[in-house]
Amino acid sequence: MSDAGSLQLTTRGDREIVMTRVLDAPRSLVWDCFTQPELVKRWLFGPSGWFFVVCEIDLRVGGRYRYLWRKDDGTEMGMRGVYREVVAPERLVDAQIFDQDWTGGEAVSTVVFTERDGRTTVTQTVLYASREARDLVLKSGMKEGMALGYDRLAELMASLPAGGVE
Amino acid sequence: MTPARLDATFAALADPTRRAIIARLASGEASVSELAEPFAMSQPAISKHLKVLERAGLISRSRDAQRRPRRLEPTPLAEATQWLERYRRFWEGSFQRLDALLEELKAAEKKHGRPRR
Numbered sequence: 080m081s082d083a084g085s086l087q088l089t090t091r092g093d094r095e096i097v098m099t100r101v102l103d104a105p106r107s108l109v110w111d112c113f114t115q116p117e118l119v120k121r122w123l124f125g126p127s128g129w130f131f132v133v134c135e136i137d138l139r140v141g142g143r144y145r146y147l148w149r150k151d152d153g154t155e156m157g158m159r160g161v162y163r164e165v166v167a168p169e170r171l172v173d174a175q176i177f178d179q180d181w182t183g184g185e186a187v188s189t190v191v192f193t194e195r196d197g198r199t200t201v202t203q204t205v206l207y208a209s210r211e212a213r214d215l216v217l218k219s220g221m222k223e224g225m226a227l228g229y230d231r232l233a234e235l236m237a238s239l240p241a242g243g244v245e
Numbered sequence: 246m247t248p249a250r251l252d253a254t255f256a257a258l259a260d261p262t263r264r265a266i267i268a269r270l271a272s273g274e275a276s277v278s279e280l281a282e283p284f285a286m287s288q289p290a291i292s293k294h295l296k297v298l299e300r301a302g303l304i305s306r307s308r309d310a311q312r313r314p315r316r317l318e319p320t321p322l323a324e325a326t327q328w329l330e331r332y333r334r335f336w337e338g339s340f341q342r343l344d345a346l347l348e349e350l351k352a353a354e355k356k357h358g359r360p361r362r
Binding site: 086088098100102103104108109111112118121122123124125126127129179183209211212 | 252255256258259260261264333334335336337338339340342343344345346347348350351354
């Protein structure tokens with residue numbers, strides 16, 4: 080398990096985040112875990128305390144999916160998407176949006192599964208509506224700990240590209 | 246926090262000038278003219294940005310009637326940042342669970358053979 084287990088987050092261009100994770104299993108299995116509701120339900124719900132309320136997948140081009148999660152304190156988080164490409168077990172593309180539209184519009188997710196020596200690299204590229212949305216996701220997401228103080232927040236804001244007013 | 250409020254927060258933060266204003270206010274309250282200084286922008290233009298931030302509950306006005314300095318309101322920002330933090334935690338937590346699920350599926354395949362779909 081050399082490179083397995085650690086999540087890599089990088090950027091590409093202005094509007095993309097690329098996330099890479101190695102899994103110790105053949106890609107046909109990994110594909111199933113990403114696309115079959117009964118399997119998705121068993122892992123895709125974040126840190127402990129969260130659980131699935133709705134997990135519906137219509138796996139075909141133009142088909143929709145709907146995920147709704149709830150935390151034990153009652154907080155809910157939901158997202159929905161439409162599949163644009165479904166190429167088992169290699170490539171899955173969808174246009175997605177969170178119920179709380181904090182990314183300023185739809186994002187397009189491309190997940191590519193590559194297998195080598197029985198292990199699968201999952202590369203998910205998410206293309207956001209704007210550079211600002213992408214940077215908010217990335218810079219904030221990098222920070223550990225739930226309570227960000229003002230200082231760290233100021234750092235975060237200052238580190239975002241200045242740009243002009245659109 | 247309601248989704249509508251979160252929407253307002255993120256919409257307000259989606260603009261680089263407004264983020265710069267927030268960053269400035271993080272180091273202490275400031276008047277409109279002080280806030281306008283670093284930007285090549287008129288005070289009315291800055292006031293427009295301030296109005297958006299105010300409506301999102303991100304800033305408020307102090308009582309000082311003369312300067313009416315703006316100051317940062319901590320709660321909505323903290324809530325927005327917390328929400329974003331979930332993104333990474335979400336995937337890290339999920340992938341760890343997926344590791345375990347894949348081990349289980351591999352073991353089941355070894356035992357029973359892979360079911361053909």
